Amino acid sequence: xxxxxxxxxxxxxxxxxxxxxxxxxxxxxxxxxxxxxxxxxxxxxxxxxxxxxxxxxxxxxxxxxxxxxxxxxxxxxxxxxxxxxxxxxxxxxxxxxxxxxxxxxxxxxxxxxxxxxxxxxxxxxxxxxxxxxxxxxxxxxxxxxxxxxxxxxxxxxxxxxxxxxxxxxxxxxxxxxxxxxxxxxxxxxxxxxxxxxxxxxxxxxxxxxxxxxxxxxxxxxxxxxxxxxxxxxxxxxxxxxxxxxxxxxxxxxxxxxxxxxxxxxxxxxxxxxxxxxxxxxxxxxxxxxxxxxxxxxxxxxxxxxxxxxxxxxxxxxxxxxxxxxxxxxxxxxxxxxxxxxxxxxxxxxxxxxxxxxxxxxxxxxxxxxxxxxxxxxxxxxxxxxxxxxxxxxxxxxxxxx
Amino acid sequence: xxxxxxxxxxxxxxxxxxxxxxxxxxxxxxxxxxxxxxxxxxxxxxxxxxxxxxxxxxxxxxxxxxxxxxxxxxxxxxxxxxxxxxxxxxxxxxxxxxxxxxxxxxxxxxxxxxxxxxxxxxxxxxxxxxxxxxxxxxxxxxxxxxxxxxxxxxxxxxxxxxxxxxxxxxxxxxxxxxxxxxxxxxxxxxxxxxxxxxxxxxxxxxxxxxxxxxxxxxxxxxxxxxxxxxxxxxxxxxxxxxxxxxxxxxxxxxxxxxxxxxxxxxxxxxxxxxxxxxxxxxxxxxxxxxxxxxxxxxxxxxxxxxxxxxxxxxxxxxxxxxxxxxxxxxxxxxxxxxxxxxxxxxxxxxxxxxxxxxxxxxxxxxxxxxxxxxxxxxxxxxxxxxxxxxxxxxxxxxxxxxxxxxxxxxxxx
Numbered sequence: 001x002x003x004x005x006x007x008x009x010x011x012x013x014x015x016x017x018x019x020x021x022x023x024x025x026x027x028x029x030x031x032x033x034x035x036x037x038x039x040x041x042x043x044x045x046x047x048x049x050x051x052x053x054x055x056x057x058x059x060x061x062x063x064x065x066x067x068x069x070x071x072x073x074x075x076x077x078x079x080x081x082x083x084x085x086x087x088x089x090x091x092x093x094x095x096x097x098x099x100x101x102x103x104x105x106x107x108x109x110x111x112x113x114x115x116x117x118x119x120x121x122x123x124x125x126x127x128x129x130x131x132x133x134x135x136x137x138x139x140x141x142x143x144x145x146x147x148x149x150x151x152x153x154x155x156x157x158x159x160x161x162x163x164x165x166x167x168x169x170x171x172x173x174x175x176x177x178x179x180x181x182x183x184x185x186x187x188x189x190x191x192x193x194x195x196x197x198x199x200x201x202x203x204x205x206x207x208x209x210x211x212x213x214x215x216x217x218x219x220x221x222x223x224x225x226x227x228x229x230x231x232x233x234x235x236x237x238x239x240x241x242x243x244x245x246x247x248x249x250x251x252x253x254x255x256x257x258x259x260x261x262x263x264x265x266x267x268x269x270x271x272x273x274x275x276x277x278x279x280x281x282x283x284x285x286x287x288x289x290x291x292x293x294x295x296x297x298x299x300x301x302x303x304x305x306x307x308x309x310x311x312x313x314x315x316x317x318x319x320x321x322x323x324x325x326x327x328x329x330x331x332x333x334x335x336x337x338x339x340x341x342x343x344x345x346x347x348x349x350x351x352x353x354x355x356x357x358x359x360x361x362x363x364x365x366x367x368x369x370x371x372x373x374x375x376x377x378x379x380x381x382x383x384x385x386x387x388x389x390x391x392x393x394x395x396x397x398x399x400x401x
Numbered sequence: 402x403x404x405x406x407x408x409x410x411x412x413x414x415x416x417x418x419x420x421x422x423x424x425x426x427x428x429x430x431x432x433x434x435x436x437x438x439x440x441x442x443x444x445x446x447x448x449x450x451x452x453x454x455x456x457x458x459x460x461x462x463x464x465x466x467x468x469x470x471x472x473x474x475x476x477x478x479x480x481x482x483x484x485x486x487x488x489x490x491x492x493x494x495x496x497x498x499x500x501x502x503x504x505x506x507x508x509x510x511x512x513x514x515x516x517x518x519x520x521x522x523x524x525x526x527x528x529x530x531x532x533x534x535x536x537x538x539x540x541x542x543x544x545x546x547x548x549x550x551x552x553x554x555x556x557x558x559x560x561x562x563x564x565x566x567x568x569x570x571x572x573x574x575x576x577x578x579x580x581x582x583x584x585x586x587x588x589x590x591x592x593x594x595x596x597x598x599x600x601x602x603x604x605x606x607x608x609x610x611x612x613x614x615x616x617x618x619x620x621x622x623x624x625x626x627x628x629x630x631x632x633x634x635x636x637x638x639x640x641x642x643x644x645x646x647x648x649x650x651x652x653x654x655x656x657x658x659x660x661x662x663x664x665x666x667x668x669x670x671x672x673x674x675x676x677x678x679x680x681x682x683x684x685x686x687x688x689x690x691x692x693x694x695x696x697x698x699x700x701x702x703x704x705x706x707x708x709x710x711x712x713x714x715x716x717x718x719x720x721x722x723x724x725x726x727x728x729x730x731x732x733x734x735x736x737x738x739x740x741x742x743x744x745x746x747x748x749x750x751x752x753x754x755x756x757x758x759x760x761x762x763x764x765x766x767x768x769x770x771x772x773x774x775x776x777x778x779x780x781x782x783x784x785x786x787x788x789x790x791x792x793x794x795x796x797x798x799x800x801x802x803x804x805x806x807x808x809x810x811x812x813x814x
Contacts, residue, residue, distance in 0.1 A: 184406075
């Protein structure tokens with residue numbers, strides 16, 4: 001039997017929506033049927049990992065038990081002590097499986113046995129929980145609830161990445177009828193918008209157009225002094241960028257929509273990213289749950305650490321270093337390949353240049369009007385599209401294959 | 402609350418019902434414009450082959466199916482489609498086939514067409530290269546698999562040796578699923594397809610038909626453009642002598658870059674560099690004499706006979722210089738062709754154009770195994786009168802022994 005793919009075909013939607021009907025009726029009557037929800041989630045998770053992907057299912061169980069052990073162990077420890085060494089040990093232990101999975105392809109063509117669909121997204125949730133335990137903003141973790149948070153069905157495969165306390169607030173209360181009706185309305189809207197994004201626009205761009213443009217670009221690989229620079233490559237850049245957005249934003253809309261039906265207001269992932277006026281603005285609009293995670297747990301932490309230890313005298317250098325580390329980690333998180341890492345460095349460079357420009361603009365009182373804003377949007381869009389061309393890995397195929 | 406719920410879910414519900422309606426209710430789709438049909442008929446696109454609408458409409462409007470495989474895409478100036486268009490012949494060509502379409506694909510994908518062809522004519526190019534020890538490649542079958550045509554076949558009256566054999570072969574291809582798979586198991590076991598399973602297939606047939614009606618009309622105009630280009634090179638009048646000279650000249654020009662008489666473009670792209678030396682003697686072990694393909698071919702013959710279709714068969718040759726270079730055994734080829742011809746003649750299929758001895762003629766082949774300039778012209782000398790003149794009604798005598806392993810493995814001298 002072919003494995004079940006989240007949000008991949010009409011069958012998945014119909015089955016999931018039908019399964020959610022009792023839950024929706026319950027929420028409308030002011031009740032949250034938590035056990036039923038858990039049962040539905042378990043059945044679907046089994047279906048997703050049954051069939052050809054059973055080994056991923058085994059990896060998932062092992063992974064979840066490992067994270068549970070770390071989080072519960074650290075919670076107990078944290079009530080007694082707060083040593084930095086212990087903190088870093090659990091963090092490293094928590095990300096260790098992900099590191100193994102990401103590094104494995106460098107050495108062998110066989111994917112790691114630890115890998116399963118959605119692992120990197122679960123790691124974000126788990127690490128975030130550990131960090132908040134260290135900070136003291138989180139003091140008690142209920143093991144069963146932690147599992148529900150980690151394995152929350154709508155977001156299990158690719159986010160959006162929720163936060164423990166935010167999720168707990170939604171989960172432990174029942175929305176008022178008025179509020180829940182608002183959620184339902186938003187859910188239906190997002191579901192259909194997602195269909196249009198992923199199955200109409202994304203399908204057209206990714207399945208119909210992209211292979212043609214790619215083929216044409218590969219035919220012209222000898223142009224531009226062997227760099228393969230051709231109009232087809234430029235077309236590939238734009239088509240891929242738009243495809244990436246519509247496919248992933250469509251997927252995220254499904255995840256948020258299904259969460260809302262379940263009475264959980266999972267955070268948004270995209271907010272019209274191509275309208276961004278600069279790179280910083282872009283990261284406040286693109287894959288938001290990921291970029292905010294990186295902002296809160298990498299960028300801010302690095303900045304504080306650098307300031308605390310007075311590594312740099314100049315505050316600007318602090319920010320620049322923090323950006324570099326932030327985006328480099330993000331690059332590695334995508335995968336250990338040159339193009340993901342260059343993609344990370346490119347964005348760090350772009351954001352540093354952008355900061356320099358903003359300071360220059362302020363100092364010299366440069367004009368700021370509709371035209372400059374429009375120009376800023378156009379430049380940002382093109383810089384972002386170029387970064388996605390790097391990200392796509394197509395240059396790797398074009399140059400080295 | 403009820404009112405608000407209706408406002409939230411009502412539009413979604415309506416949308417769902419409309420989509421469901423469009424998919425499940427029998428819709429009558431408008432007829433295909435003759436221009437689109439002309440483009441589709443020569444497009445060689447997969448959606449034409451696996452579908453039924455375009456094919457069925459085409460044969461109702463004087464198109465004659467030319468069934469075959471990869472040679473159909475050699476659209477030089479003397480290709481049947483070019484000649485038919487240029488000289489406004491009373492027939493136009495409906496090209497059905499591509500790389501990897503062997504007898505089983507042609508049989509499975511043309512179920513509706515074979516019924517439409519009752520009493521009509523077909524040109525069938527049967528390549529000896531299909532008759533490998535394995536027969537139909539499962540990968541190619543999966544690529545050309547048509548759930549629509551297979552479902553239609555299953556819903557027809559099934560029983561008898563040919564149907565059981567066909568069901569077994571389709572199952573062996575290993576890519577059937579769901580209701581179709583179950584029904585194939587029934588037919589293979591000699592059981593009827595009935596009850597819930599039948600209803601399920603009927604619903605999915607309707608869905609597939611509507612899907613084709615809604616989305617199946619897009620084809621590529623690339624081949625039609627090529628045909629127009631090729632046609633522009635032909636003389637104004639349909640004159641055998643002039644065409645023969647032109648074919649010789651164009652063939653000579655296009656193949657001047659290598660010693661095999663292979664079109665330069667093909668030679669450079671497919672045989673250039675080290676590839677050529679690797680292929681020396683590479684076909685010495687090829688054997689087309691024993692193959693399940695003989696029985697798959699019999700499925701088509703059975704369908705042709707049952708519908709009284711008049712078929713002109715063409716057996717193309719192999720480029721002689723190429724055969725010598727690759728070590729392809731001529732004795733084996735002779736026996737293969739003899740076996741195919743025996744199977745045809747014994748059952749009353751008398752229109753067989755055997756070109757297998759013409760592989761040494763210059764500019765006959767476009768490349769290694771595909772007909773070109775003079776080869777196409779030679780085909781035309783037989784096909785044109787066959788299609789333009791009335792033929793005596795065929796007297797077919799089917800024989801089920803061709804479905805047996807014994808025949809598949811038998812050597813004919």
